[in-house]
Amino acid sequence: xxxxxxxxxxxxxxxxxxxxxxxxxxxxxxxxxxxxxxxxxxxxxxxxxxxxxxxxxxxxxxxxxxxxxxxxxxxxxxxxxxxxxxxxxxxxxxxxxxxxxxxxxxxxxxxxxxxxxxxxxxxxxxxxxxxxxxxxxxxxxxxxxxxxxxxxxxxxxxxxxxxxxxxxxxxxxxxxxxxxxxxxxxxxxxxxxxxxxxxxxxxxxxxxxxxxxxxxxxxxxxxxxxxxxxxxxxxxxxxxx
Amino acid sequence: xxxxxxxxxxxxxxxxxxxxxxxxxxxxxxxxxxxxxxxxxxxxxxxxxxxxxxxxxxxxxxxxxxxxxxxxxxxxxxxxxxxxxxxxxxxxxxxxxxxxxxxxxxxxxxxxxxxxxxxxxxxxxxxxxxxxxxxxxxxxxxxxxxxxxxxxxxxxxxxxxxxxxxxxxxxxxxxxxxxxxxxxxxxxxxxxxxxxxxxxxxxxxxxxxxxxxxxxxxxxxxxxxxxxxxxxxxxxxxxxx
Numbered sequence: 001x002x003x004x005x006x007x008x009x010x011x012x013x014x015x016x017x018x019x020x021x022x023x024x025x026x027x028x029x030x031x032x033x034x035x036x037x038x039x040x041x042x043x044x045x046x047x048x049x050x051x052x053x054x055x056x057x058x059x060x061x062x063x064x065x066x067x068x069x070x071x072x073x074x075x076x077x078x079x080x081x082x083x084x085x086x087x088x089x090x091x092x093x094x095x096x097x098x099x100x101x102x103x104x105x106x107x108x109x110x111x112x113x114x115x116x117x118x119x120x121x122x123x124x125x126x127x128x129x130x131x132x133x134x135x136x137x138x139x140x141x142x143x144x145x146x147x148x149x150x151x152x153x154x155x156x157x158x159x160x161x162x163x164x165x166x167x168x169x170x171x172x173x174x175x176x177x178x179x180x181x182x183x184x185x186x187x188x189x190x191x192x193x194x195x196x197x198x199x200x201x202x203x204x205x206x207x208x209x210x211x212x213x214x215x216x217x218x219x220x221x222x223x224x225x226x227x228x229x230x231x232x233x234x235x236x237x238x239x240x241x
Numbered sequence: 242x243x244x245x246x247x248x249x250x251x252x253x254x255x256x257x258x259x260x261x262x263x264x265x266x267x268x269x270x271x272x273x274x275x276x277x278x279x280x281x282x283x284x285x286x287x288x289x290x291x292x293x294x295x296x297x298x299x300x301x302x303x304x305x306x307x308x309x310x311x312x313x314x315x316x317x318x319x320x321x322x323x324x325x326x327x328x329x330x331x332x333x334x335x336x337x338x339x340x341x342x343x344x345x346x347x348x349x350x351x352x353x354x355x356x357x358x359x360x361x362x363x364x365x366x367x368x369x370x371x372x373x374x375x376x377x378x379x380x381x382x383x384x385x386x387x388x389x390x391x392x393x394x395x396x397x398x399x400x401x402x403x404x405x406x407x408x409x410x411x412x413x414x415x416x417x418x419x420x421x422x423x424x425x426x427x428x429x430x431x432x433x434x435x436x437x438x439x440x441x442x443x444x445x446x447x448x449x450x451x452x453x454x455x456x457x458x459x460x461x462x463x464x465x466x467x468x469x470x471x472x473x474x475x476x477x478x479x480x481x482x
Contacts (some may be wrong), residue, residue, distance in 0.1 A: 006352075008257065012258065013257060013258045013259040013262070014257045014258075014259055014346075015257065015258070016249065016254060016255045016256065016257055016348070017253065017254045017255075017256070017258075018254040018255055021254070056479060057479055057480075057481070080348075080352045080356075080362075081356075082352060082355045082356050082360050082361075082362050082363065083352065083355075083362050083363070083366075084363065084364075084477070085363070087356070087359075087360035087363065088359075088360035088363035088474045088475060088476055088477060089363075089476075089477065089479050090360075091359060091360055091469060091470075091472055091474050092469065092474060092476065092479075092481060093481070095469050095470055096470075103355075103356035103357075103359070103360060104356065105255075105348050105352040105353050105355070105356040106348070106352075107257070107321075107346050107347065107348055107352075108352055111247075111321045111323060111324065111346045111347075111348075111349055111352075112346050114323045114324075114344075114346070115321075115322075115323050115328070115344035115345065115346040116344075118328075118329075118332060118344070119323050119328035119329035119331075119332055119344060120323075121321075121323050121324050122323065122324070122325065122326070122328065122329035122330075123325075123370075123376070124367065124368055124369045124370060124376075124384050125324075125367065125368055126365065126366065126367040126368075126388075126391070126393060127365055127366055127367075128365045129364075129365060134477050134478035134479065135364070135365075135477075135478060139392070142390075142391060142392070143365050143391040143392070143393065145391070146387045146388070146390040146391025146393070147367075147387070147391060149383075149387040149390065150367070150383060150384040150386070150387025150388060150391075151380070151383070151384070152367060152384065152387070228332060228333065228336050229332075229336055229337075231332055233329045233332050233333060234329060235329055235330075235333065236325070236329060236330065236375050236376075237375035237376060238297060238298055238330050238333075238375065239298075240298070240333060240334070
């Protein structure tokens, strides 16, 4: 059996008991080294299958090999393993092997970051990753445009990295062709971890923001989103009086 | 202090320790009666502020009144309180009152249902609610169209109710103008609860499905989504060999 476990944004207090139990029940735990550290207290005595980033296929194959030897294996992702995580690849790799794969969801960055920024996701939203390692930039650009046309709140994963320092600026340029530059926006860095930080700003300011890196998630409001007491809120439409 | 707490999809095993601690720390707990039952084991000795559905504003005002009397109050939502939940309204109602409001995220239906169906949310997705109580149907229709134009995976909340039995069929008709009728799709009913059930099917079959009610969440794939071993998978684009 392989459990693909989403451990949530950071510490143990945002992991579900279901996720903890899945890890505890396994003889082997696989994951990117940094995520294994977050669940270190559950790893004593277990076989560790660790690997660096971008070795996702190798990690899934190692997990499958361990499962074929009769071990129960937990393959962990931060956030939700089913959102830009390992769940899909693990299901693909295990296909036809006879090994069961069960997905254990976690709180994904859209939700953990929204809670820190206020309540920006109270109405329809999209998630878009700006990583073009696996998705052509033209597809990303098309999705950003469609998100504006639908007046969705937009949650941006992987807004920047060393290899693509200008992706967020380029994305903002697309959004600014269709959205008000004063649209309330914000980012969270290291959600749920000790050095968590966040900032609320306008879309115009977001385009110029130099502090956003690969540890950040960005949220851009829809036409209804407000800033109230420093928090982002997208009202659902309740009448207050 | 008011905590707006997302309790996740169902049982205690999908609530985070952070959510449990927030409820335990409060003297009063407010929520829709059915959600209070899900966290019954934490409610002993607490003041209960319960109310039926569609009394959301009243519930927030009651929570604020209790907080003004000096109580710590937990206002609970199923799933994530920040996604079609109570977080935004509570922040609006509390504005200017001097009462602090903290949002505790939970696992929302998009994620809990995706895990049951496989891994459909491995790439960019939207959530759209078909409830037109607070959102005009023309806005919903526009968003469904935009979601197709962006080739997003589409997660549908509130697909039906007694008052709007044809909403899902109408939504599917919009999707079918732009998407392949064979698009892999599925629904989950009562995710995370004892009587959980799910089904994987095509978009064409989804339009005709009579089993989908207000306790269901629906996922419609993008152009890449596959059905593998009975599970929905949207590949991220890793090359398998």
